Amino acid sequence: MGALERRFTIPAVLESVEDACEFAANEARAAGLGEDAVYHCHLSVEEVCTNIIEHGYKFQGQDQYIEVVCVSMPDRFTITIIDNATPFDPLARADPDPAAPLAEREGGGWGIFFVKKFMDSIAYKFEANHNQLIMEKRLRGG
Amino acid sequence: MIDINVSRLNTVTLVEVKGRVDSMNANQLGEALSGEIDGGNIQVVLDLAQVDYMSSAGLREIVAALKKVKRATGDMRIAQPSERVREVLEMAGLDTIFQIFDSKDGAVQSY
Numbered sequence: 001m002g003a004l005e006r007r008f009t010i011p012a013v014l015e016s017v018e019d020a021c022e023f024a025a026n027e028a029r030a031a032g033l034g035e036d037a038v039y040h041c042h043l044s045v046e047e048v049c050t051n052i053i054e055h056g057y058k059f060q061g062q063d064q065y066i067e068v069v070c071v072s073m074p075d076r077f078t079i080t081i082i083d084n085a086t087p088f089d090p091l092a093r094a095d096p097d098p099a100a101p102l103a104e105r106e107g108g109g110w111g112i113f114f115v116k117k118f119m120d121s122i123a124y125k126f127e128a129n130h131n132q133l134i135m136e137k138r139l140r141g142g
Numbered sequence: 143m144i145d146i147n148v149s150r151l152n153t154v155t156l157v158e159v160k161g162r163v164d165s166m167n168a169n170q171l172g173e174a175l176s177g178e179i180d181g182g183n184i185q186v187v188l189d190l191a192q193v194d195y196m197s198s199a200g201l202r203e204i205v206a207a208l209k210k211v212k213r214a215t216g217d218m219r220i221a222q223p224s225e226r227v228r229e230v231l232e233m234a235g236l237d238t239i240f241q242i243f244d245s246k247d248g249a250v251q252s253y
Contacts, residue, residue, distance in 0.1 A: 014166050037224065039195070046197050050165040098235030102212070105205055110198035110234055117233055 004031075004072040010049070012061025012083065017049045020068045027070035028137070031077040037137050040118035041079060047111030048133055050083045050092075056085030056131070074139070076120075081133045088131060089124045091116075118142050143168070144193075146174045151184040154250050155183040164201035172203035175218070176210060184216020187249040191222040201234055208240065217241070219251035 008023040010016035021042045028041040049066055057064055067082040095116070096109040116122055119135040124133070144161035155178050163171055178186060188204065190196070204218070211218045217240040223231060231237050243249035 017165060043195070043197055046164055050197075050199065094233075098233065099238075100235070102205070102209060102239050105209075105239075107202040107205055110201055114198060114230065114233065 006070050008068045008070075009065050010068070010124055012053050012057045012066050012085075013033065014050065014059075014062040017053070019048055020049050020066065021045045024068055024070055028077055028079075030070035031070075032059075032139055033077060033137055041077075041135075041137065043130055044115040044135055045079060045081065047115050048135070051090055051111055052081070052083045052131070055090075056083055056088060061085075064077060076139055077137045079135045081135075083131050084129060085131060087126045089126075091122065091124050091134065144170060144252065146171060148174065148178065151249060151250050152166075152182075154185045154187055154253050156187045156189060156246070156250065158189040158192070162195040163193055163194065163203075164197050165199035168197075168199035168203045169201065175207035177205070179207065179211045181216060182214075184211050184214045185253045186216065188218055188220050189221045189246050189249075190224065190227050191241070191246070192224075193227055194224050196227045196230055198230075198234075201230065201236065205236070205239075219243060219249045219252060221246045237241060238239040 006027055008020060010020045024045040025038050025042040028060065052066055053061055055060060069080040071078045085132045090112045093109060095113050120138045122137045123134045144159055144163055144167050147158045149156045159171060208218050221243045222245060223242060
């Protein structure tokens, strides 16, 4: 059995993020992931898309797009989030510190931190003039 | 979509949230909490029993609200977070920053 690929595109605005999340969650479910893993995919897509809209497009992405590509394979499920904002590797930033006291918490950085925790792997590349963040969940018994 | 219900129990302000707190609506929660604190209601209980999803946007708002209420010499305590909300609170180390109670009554009576 080969890979099954499906794509979904949203305008780069917060109001559309839930559509991208629903798409990825439905694809994850169809790929055979359990409900906890589906939830992890949903939350990860929200965090990544929100990050792109906020930091990549500076909330000015009305005429820009974010593409979500889900690929289902026998042993794994991948979600690739593609945007054409300025090249930016969100994985290069240091993780926030869970032990930091309240006064030292600036509020940012937790989204990608959660993605790293929730997904089995995450990678970034800049290719064909686009940022691409590839997240993977392994399928048991694949 | 989230519903936010605010009620008073003696000196305590109970903020009950229902729904998914995400990047699209987290600011609503932040504004509600900020409004209460600005109004002098600084003994706050945030009841998250009916919230089964909270992303980092939601955490950012509750941390900002906690900072604000602490500056006003008050506190905001969390009651009965769902398993998934508790998980993200713990991952972010917020279970040591917030007082978290298993029951709404316990949180209210802690003041």
